[in-house]
Amino acid sequence: MKTRAQQREETRHLIIEAAVQVFSDRGFHGASTRDIATRAGVNQGLLTYHFKNKDELWRAAADRIFLELRAQMAARRDALQGEAPRHIVREITKTYVRFAAACPELFRFMVEEGKHPGPRMRWLVDTHLKPTYEEFFQYAPIEENLRPHVFYTLAGAASTIFAVAPECKRLMGYNPTTKQAIETHAEYVTNLLLP
Amino acid sequence: MKTRAQQREETRHLIIEAAVQVFSDRGFHGASTRDIATRAGVNQGLLTYHFKNKDELWRAAADRIFLELRAQMAARRDALQGEAPRHIVREITKTYVRFAAACPELFRFMVEEGKHPGPRMRWLVDTHLKPTYEEFFQYAPIEENLRPHVFYTLAGAASTIFAVAPECKRLMGYNPTTKQAIETHAEYVTNLLLP
DNA sequence: GTCTATAATTAGATAGAC
DNA sequence: GTCTATCTAATTATAGAC
Numbered sequence: 001m002k003t004r005a006q007q008r009e010e011t012r013h014l015i016i017e018a019a020v021q022v023f024s025d026r027g028f029h030g031a032s033t034r035d036i037a038t039r040a041g042v043n044q045g046l047l048t049y050h051f052k053n054k055d056e057l058w059r060a061a062a063d064r065i066f067l068e069l070r071a072q073m074a075a076r077r078d079a080l081q082g083e084a085p086r087h088i089v090r091e092i093t094k095t096y097v098r099f100a101a102a103c104p105e106l107f108r109f110m111v112e113e114g115k116h117p118g119p120r121m122r123w124l125v126d127t128h129l130k131p132t133y134e135e136f137f138q139y140a141p142i143e144e145n146l147r148p149h150v151f152y153t154l155a156g157a158a159s160t161i162f163a164v165a166p167e168c169k170r171l172m173g174y175n176p177t178t179k180q181a182i183e184t185h186a187e188y189v190t191n192l193l194l195p
Numbered sequence: 196m197k198t199r200a201q202q203r204e205e206t207r208h209l210i211i212e213a214a215v216q217v218f219s220d221r222g223f224h225g226a227s228t229r230d231i232a233t234r235a236g237v238n239q240g241l242l243t244y245h246f247k248n249k250d251e252l253w254r255a256a257a258d259r260i261f262l263e264l265r266a267q268m269a270a271r272r273d274a275l276q277g278e279a280p281r282h283i284v285r286e287i288t289k290t291y292v293r294f295a296a297a298c299p300e301l302f303r304f305m306v307e308e309g310k311h312p313g314p315r316m317r318w319l320v321d322t323h324l325k326p327t328y329e330e331f332f333q334y335a336p337i338e339e340n341l342r343p344h345v346f347y348t349l350a351g352a353a354s355t356i357f358a359v360a361p362e363c364k365r366l367m368g369y370n371p372t373t374k375q376a377i378e379t380h381a382e383y384v385t386n387l388l389l390p
Numbered sequence: 391g392t393c394t395a396t397a398a399t400t401a402g403a404t405a406g407a408c
Numbered sequence: 409g410t411c412t413a414t415c416t417a418a419t420t421a422t423a424g425a426c
Binding site: 130151156163191 | 219220221222223224225226239269301302303304306307308309311312316317319320324325328341342343344345346347350351352353354355356358359360361362363365366367369371379380383384387388389
């Protein structure tokens, strides 16, 4: 027998997973709440019961993505406590590449919102990007002036091939989402930026 | 006195420029033809007169971006006829970074369509991406297996900081679109990938 | 907690006046 | 070549039954 609270969480989870997919696929404006409801297998009216409106649902979806990333990066960092900083940054970078492969929605959300000012962009930066950014450069010995270039070079280099995987397949007949391709990319990017 | 043909081209140009902005801002589904018409300063009915439908308007916008990129890369290549291949690739790469800065819409279009299969993605790959890709690797001595990784690492590394410039400003208080920042990025990315 | 029904807005596309 | 008016369909959000 399920409790009311369990049922609640299960349904919220279904909706959030669907929202992550649809928002990352179509962007905030292009995504329709009906699509999200259909993909979650629930009625559209349920979305406004569990989440006040489209905006709050979007934030729940963004939380789901970015909290997962931050948790994985923190876990890797903690597991390497005491190691050399250089080794820690390299391993965190590889963790990031693997996450970008497992969750291409991360980069899609970032590009979708990062391109124009607005409340969602500000929320995303202040809530999730700032902590991620500070965490990373705590271990990476990069001079202040170059940090923006390094940060976004890493973000783009790590993520793009996975974010546009369908395109990559058609353009080169290469599937970047195989285990081997992911490890190749993690090695390539890490050696490039942190030799 | 303007001829009919001139008037035609002027209006089409206005509409296409507006379409490039709105499509890159909101994606295909999020963009509304009304927004595009308003931004172009013309009536909505004109869009279907000059372009059959939303799809054809999107292709005209994509053409406007990618033909410009290909023209600039070809011009740079021709200007360096006879130089060492390594020097040519490095210069083409810098040209690409500068274009990504001047026209962040390029990367936004690529990510927006590259993330899911569909007619627009296929058209974009076959019409514009394949030629660009082949042109680049004609001069870059990269082994076959690594090409997808190099290509998308370059694309992402070169473009992301400009594609999400508003986010970059809020996250680090750094404006990546100044002349100096663009040249710094061009140098950084080129030295990284083609040392 | 979940669903149906519906209100108010906005979408892409068309027809026809000028 | 450009605009106004309008059709049909889809959108978000709400009200209320179960």
